[in-house]
Amino acid sequence: MIIWQFIVLGVAVHVILFYSIFDIYFKSPLVHGMTPVTTGVPAPSKRLVLFVADGLRADKFFELDISGNYRAPYLRNIIENSGAWGISHTRVPTESRPGHVAIIAGFYEDVSAIAKGWKENPVQFDSVFNESYHTWSWGSPDILPMFAKGASGDHVITNSYSSELEDFGGGDMSILDNWVFDNAEAFFTSASTNSTLHEMLQRDKVVFFFHLLGIDTHGHAHKPHSLAYSKNINLVDSEIQKMVSMIENFYGNDSLTSYVMTADHGMTDWGSHGAGQPHETLTPLVTWGAGIRKPILTSNCGAYGDKFCTAWNLESVKRNDVQQVDIAPLMSYLIGVPYPMNSIGILPIDLLSASEGDKATALLANAEQILAQFQVKMEQVKERTISVTFRPFLELVESEKPPKELHTVRHIKHLIKNGQIEEAVKDTQRLIDTALRGLQYYQTYDRLFLGASIVLGFLGWMSYTFCILVFEYTNIGEDRVEMVERNKTFTVVFVALAIIITVLLYVQSLPFMCYTYCLLPVLLWYKFFQGWSVMTEAFQAAVENQLLRDIIVSMSFCAVGLEIVILSFYYRELLSLGLVALSAWPLVTYYWYGLWPASTATCIGWSVTCLLVAVFPILPVASKHTQYHLVLISGVLTVLIGFTLVFKYFTTVKHSLKYLWILQLTLISFSVLTVKLTSDSIIGGKGLPLACQFTSWFVLGVSIVLPMLSPTTLYHRLMSLILSMFSPYLLLSITYEGLFLMSLISLLYFWLQMEFEALDSSGRNVSENVDFREGGLVTDDLESPTFSRYLELADLRRAFFFVFYMIVAFFGTGNIASINSFDPSTVYCFLTVFHPFVMGALMFFKILIPFLIVTCAFRAVHVLTRAPLRSLFLLVFIMSDFMGLHFFFLVKDYGSWLDIGTTISHYVIVMLLNIFMLVLTGISHGLTCWSLMWLIKGDKQS
Missing domain, CATH: 3.40.720.10 (Alkaline Phosphatase, subunit A)
Structure with missing residues (x-):
């Protein structure tokens, strides 16, 4: 399977798994076909005035x-x-x-x-x-x-x-x-x-x-x-x-x-x-x-x-x-x-000034209006369900003569007529509560069935992904045709199963998406069982080569790390614990293998930057308070550090590249000045200055183009990318976000440096001037000259670091509520007039910038280590789907609405992360490999 097929399949599967949450939990509650129900009592008012x-x-x-x-x-x-x-x-x-x-x-x-x-x-x-x-x-x-x-x-x-x-x-x-x-x-x-x-x-x-x-x-x-x-x-x-x-x-x-x-x-x-x-x-x-x-x-x-x-x-x-x-x-x-x-x-009858009888009558009419929805909803479910499998809502069973709800309504009317108002009101309130629970029952009637299909889809995709990893990135599965022929017996079984499922769904007139949810697991498990023999051979090979212990230990560490990531959705402070643990990576390597993974300076830099980034998840979320002085401090520090790097460390680069970096640092300086002038003007009640608005949009536009004017040499392109992304990020910042991004970039640099020195110490010849275009979008075809190597245990660590940093990139400054919440102060440098979609796009771009930087760093690791790109992403898929399956089980439809909304948000974010990581990989490929500077095309060391 070549790379584009893998991307299409991965996106399709995750779109289906993501969309399923809307059919399971977010189906429209609206039903039509009811008859309007009036209050049944004279109106106390001729007109209503509503102030909101x-x-x-x-x-x-x-x-x-x-x-x-x-x-x-x-x-x-x-x-x-x-x-x-x-x-x-x-x-x-x-x-x-x-x-x-x-x-x-x-x-x-x-x-x-x-x-x-x-x-x-x-x-x-x-x-x-x-x-x-x-x-x-x-x-x-x-x-x-x-x-x-x-x-x-x-x-x-x-x-x-x-x-x-x-x-x-x-x-x-x-x-x-x-x-x-x-x-x-x-x-x-x-x-x-x-x-x-x-x-x-x-x-x-x-x-x-x-x-x-x-x-x-x-x-x-x-x-x-x-x-x-x-x-x-x-x-x-x-x-x-x-x-x-x-x-x-x-x-x-x-x-x-x-x-x-x-x-x-x-x-x-x-x-x-x-x-x-x-x-x-x-x-x-x-x-x-x-x-x-x-x-x-x-x-x-x-x-x-x-x-x-x-x-x-x-x-x-x-x-x-x-x-x-x-x-x-x-x-x-x-x-x-x-x-x-x-x-x-x-x-709310306690707010009314009517007689007790009128209150009870109006409340009963309210109950009949809700019961009408219940009846329509029940009929809809009953019509599309096989009669022998239909499970009615037992508290309001239609088969009784007269139906239970009709009998209750008649009984309440009798109580009102006889003046037993208090008992009538209590019975009506119980009837409304029962009808609402009945509505919820039929609203969620297919939830167990659909949920089971989605879980099987998750497990099938994870198993199939793991099968591809073993089959294509180890030396086990070399004869692909023989493997498929040996398992043709599975085809008959799975085709028969698919036909049975299709017929059952058709008889019940279920929507098209139900076919997708139910047939997707069949396809994925079929693909997995095609490679069953390869899986058994891989296990035997791991035992024979005494690799089983190392594999189990590595996977255990990875699983513990992923559990910390999952818990961080509820308690973002736990990311700090994970970062503290990561800071001990050099010590663990020394204890386990008896050698340091990199030089002393790099190991210290790694540990210090891990601890530095660990500070931010402990802080309040960045959207709570505006602290523009922190934005200014981060901008000034970036400019100072940037000029130091340009004139002290990158002394051998061509003047054209130096001029580009100086231009980007100048744009950061303009961004700092724009934030200062805009905040002062808005606080003073003068609105957004036109010059500041023009500068902000200009900086945003050129920041996307400028990186492509730099060489595609790894460190040179990353330097240009970071400087370009920093300008719009500062314009969209209101507090310590700029300081966080600086710390995250420092950590990513030391990650890259650790990987480089670890390869160098292991005897692999790695050039510091490696070019992003040498990695490209590798086909990973075993017969292709661009195929790099088989999978190794270190790739599991690299994939986990990528997933972990992607979560840190968001939770370092925000939380779930900061996604749902709307705070326009973030976009004041660009516009202040209410345009929800423009404002939303700008806020999304701000969230995207750290993700892009992490993804570009991950691409750099891929190019540097010659790790098969698709194998890394298969590992990432398995990890993120492991989290997605957790959150699917954690979704609740009971308790407070805050709890319900939070659990659903967790699932949606993880599933979107799967899809966006693929999209971000494509974007990062363009940002790191494309060049608009034909004069320096192919120039790797300026």
């Missing part, structure tokens, strides 16, 4: 400021005198889009839709807005369209400002909220003279939606503890007071308006969101007006384990917490529209 303060943390809203005053005095007065309050608990990912879907549609959006970012929903779903007579909305162009385009008809009207106003570095971002309230005020003023609009506004089931983005923008730009964040909360509070007064005057104080104020998500102390920290998942809920109870004074705000009530001076006012999806049925009840058909929210 984007990015508003619960603690910053409820607590007193440093002066002892409330940040939102008007809403505080509502809480204490005329409304109800609580905390709305959100789920991960804590982003604007899924938060608004939960509030307005009542369900937690499926991840396949969330991955499409902030744009309108790609799947059809019902919402409170869709069920309303008319909805008028004001706010961000990133939020409003998804509810308008998802509505049936044109009754959801949006009024959005230009996206250019969303400038994180533009000073006072409360202008976004001022725009919303000013335009809403103009709308009601015009309605007083426009008879058609006035008549529309007098209808029932009208909704007014105010999306307020200023708080979120100030949180990103200045952090939630800033004065700007607090002032924006105060502004929103005062503007809500004015808007409520205007609406009440417009409707003649008819007491038929309901108000709900909440937030889509919170924000971390360092100005990001997306993960599941309490500051991100706890948001305020204040509701008042028609249909909402008055405050209930009590000596204890409620049976809550936290101490928020005391901290916020609200222990004397009853608190009612809700899940974020519960807000949708609350709003539906208030204006008398059907519950959103895809909603899984539970009506």
Whole structure:
């Protein structure tokens, strides 16, 4: 198998294994075909006003400021005198889009839709807005369209400002909220003279939606503890007071308006969101007006384990917490529209001012709406399942006459009719809980079956990969044709198995991807058993040559190292332990073999740089706080070290190469200056200077090209690559990332030097002037003159180092939450206006730079040691798949949503790492081997 076939097969297998997690855990929860269910009681309100303060943390809203005053005095007065309050608990990912879907549609959006970012929903779903007579909305162009385009008809009207106003570095971002309230005020003023609009506004089931983005923008730009964040909360509070007064005057104080104020998500102390920290998942809920109870004074705000009530001076006012999806049925009840058909929210009856009978009736209607989803979901699963194998949800078995859920509904109605309200409410809540568990049961009906297929696929791929290693990179499997012929009997068995599986899947009308998941293990295990004889011969050869002990010891060390890597996903500090252990490599080699692997200076350098890099995983993640002075220090140090290397150590290089390096060092100096000027300007509220923005984009563009103007000699090209990558990395840094990259590069240099000296001491003739193009993309064909050598145990160590450094390259400055979280301060040198995909691409490029440098160093090791490139990557695949299989078993669908999201993120990252390592290898080949300098083409020693 030549290299391109191996890459295609590897990518295909890992794409399938990666995508499987979405079919197993992230299938869309939406079902269609239900009949809308109304509340069953008269609507207490004719209209609803919804305020969503984007990015508003619960603690910053409820607590007193440093002066002892409330940040939102008007809403505080509502809480204490005329409304109800609580905390709305959100789920991960804590982003604007899924938060608004939960509030307005009542369900937690499926991840396949969330991955499409902030744009309108790609799947059809019902919402409170869709069920309303008319909805008028004001706010961000990133939020409003998804509810308008998802509505049936044109009754959801949006009024959005230009996206250019969303400038994180533009000073006072409360202008976004001022725009919303000013335009809403103009709308009601015009309605007083426009008879058609006035008549529309007098209808029932009208909704007014105010999306307020200023708080979120100030949180990103200045952090939630800033004065700007607090002032924006105060502004929103005062503007809500004015808007409520205007609406009440417009409707003649008819007491038929309901108000709900909440937030889509919170924000971390360092100005990001997306993960599941309490500051991100706890948001305020204040509701008042028609249909909402008055405050209930009590000596204890409620049976809550936290101490928020005391901290916020609200222990004397009853608190009612809700899940974020519960807000949708609350709003539906208030204006008398059907519950959103895809909603899984539970009506919070403790917030209502209705009679106990009406509360019980409305809650029962809520249960019937959820049961309708359960029925549709069950029928979908039943239709595509072989009848004898169908496993119904036993707590709601359809075969009973009448069905259990129908009997329960009739029983609850009877209880309500007889005035047994308390018992009816308890039975209804139990029925809702059972229906939700039933929905989850059928949502995950195929999980065990699909999971088993994926595990077999993992094991089959790992076994097949190991078989290729033994077959092609040892002297065991020389007669390939004979091996295949000897195992033709396996073909009949596996073809028959594939036919049986295909027929069973076809009968059940399962999706196409299920065929892929089930047939992939068949193919991989078939390929493995083709080489079974070679595996047995390899084992016998290892025993005869007394290599078994060394192999077992090396694999044991590797397995322990991989377990540390796996645990580091939960506790990144463990990477420091791994680096400390690696620093002892020279000592272990001396103890085991009685000789040092390299010179004393190189061994000391290796140990010192391992310990230096070990410091960074112990530090807080780099996205938590901006410390621009550390960025400046790292840039200055890089320039000083760079000029020292150019003029002291690389004294024999041509002037053209020296000029190139001086140019790259100059770009680093410009990057340092740009970071300084940009940070000062944004902190001063002046926004991003145009000159700094131009410089940043120019540096980013030329940094990709400049390395290709250097010779492809190993050390010369690596020097140019590192200098080029450092400039954009500094522009995207906000704290100690530059210092980390310097330390990592130093460690990679000593790794390369250790490998070079170890080869030299073993008697192999290795030139310091080796060229990257001599390695190229080796075909690894045994008949080719470019084939280097067979596999050796040291290659296992080299492959492990590569995997370990790839993990260190990320976890050295970040963690899982830093991937999910959105903090635009990283890209301030490039843009401050909100463009999520451009910002995301820049953040991704920043994460990519350390990976690229590690991969280029790995290529250098490959070229230097003449190790077969494909064999190294086969080892890397086995190691990363070993981790992937671990994380597949660790994925949870129970417990807190933070735990669930974290375990899924771990699996996704490892599987993406497999794919990206192949892609990065191709990119690193271009960065190390391609040359745009035809004048120095073929010049290995300048």
